[in-house]
Structure formats: C-alpha cells, structure tokens
Amino acid sequence: MCRHDPQRRWRILDAAVDVLVTDGAAGMTHRKVAARADVPLGSVTYHFSSLAELQEQAFAWYVEQQTAQFEDLFTGVETREDLVEVLVELVQGGPSRRRSAVLGFELHLAALRDPALRALTQKWTRDSRAVLARFTGPEIAGRLDALLEGLIMHALLATEPEPREATRAALVQALAPVTGWGE
Secondary structure, eight states, X not given: OOSSOTTHHHHHHHHHHHHHHHHTTTTOOHHHHHHHHTSXXXXXXXXXXXXXXXXXXXXXHHHHHHHHHXXXXXXXXXXXXXXXXXXXXXXXXXXXXXXXXXXXXXXXXXXXXXXXXXXXXXXXXXXXXXXXXXXXXXXXXXXXXXXXXXXXXXXXXXXXXXXXXXXXXXXXXXXXXXXXXXX
C-alpha cells in the first residue's frame, strides 16, 4: 500500500465494525482493528484518538448505513401484505441480516453505559419509527419497532428457527388497531 492512502480511515472503520461483530465492544482493541484492516497500529491511533472515539464512529457509520438500508426495504411496499412480507424477512433474514442484527444489539448494549451512543440509538429508533409510521401511524410504529427488536433478538438466540408463519402472525397482530377490552 502507498504511504498516502485516502481510503485508510474507511478501511479502519470497516474493520472496527467487523471486530465489533466478532468480539463485541468489550473485546475491541486497537490491535485487533489494525490487524483486521491490515494497517499499522499507528494508523488506527492517528485517525482515532481513543478506542471510545473509534467505537462511536464505527457505530455511527453502521447506523447511517442501516438507516439507508431500512428505508430502502420499504421502497416497493404498496399493500399491507407487502409490509408484512418485508417485516417477516427483516426478522427471518439470512447470514447478512444476522451480522447486522448482532452489531445492532452490540450497539444497544454499549449504549447502556455511554451517553453518546445512547443518543445515537435514540436517533436511530426515531428514524426507524418514522419509516414505519408512514405505513402504520406513530402509535403502531412504536409498538411494531419494539416487537421487531424482540423478534430479531429471539431469532438470534434461538437454537431452532421460528417458523415464518409464527413471525407473520405476531407481526399481523401488532399491525391490528388497538381495541378496548371485550371488543
């Protein structure tokens, strides 16, 4: 690699995201990121003054990408069934979805202790709910967002995959309007 590498900072961030997925925020080190990015250790500390800054910027970059991808998922949604199908796939998605979900939960866990990351997760939640609210209204969007996070976490932790129909049924029920007791 050449001495002046304008893409180095982005490679470091990409490597940091990989390390966050495999080792978590608690297991992230400058050395692991440098090795994953295939750059000298000094390059990591040159671009990011602390491990906390590196984590924050890696998570922010991830959230920016995820927000755009989440928005794109709903581009072709025209019917309630389209919406349900997109949501089921969001929960039941394959290996690339798993990687993203692990990183999302790693961010939420780190945000419990870091106010800057907590602000990032709150913005991400607002943005996600705004996308959902276009189809459901704000009240149902909030309920649906919480259900999606729970369903995704359960899917990550399950030793046996949840049947698609069970996921679909939970989502359809969450999309139903709230009614009073006995109605």
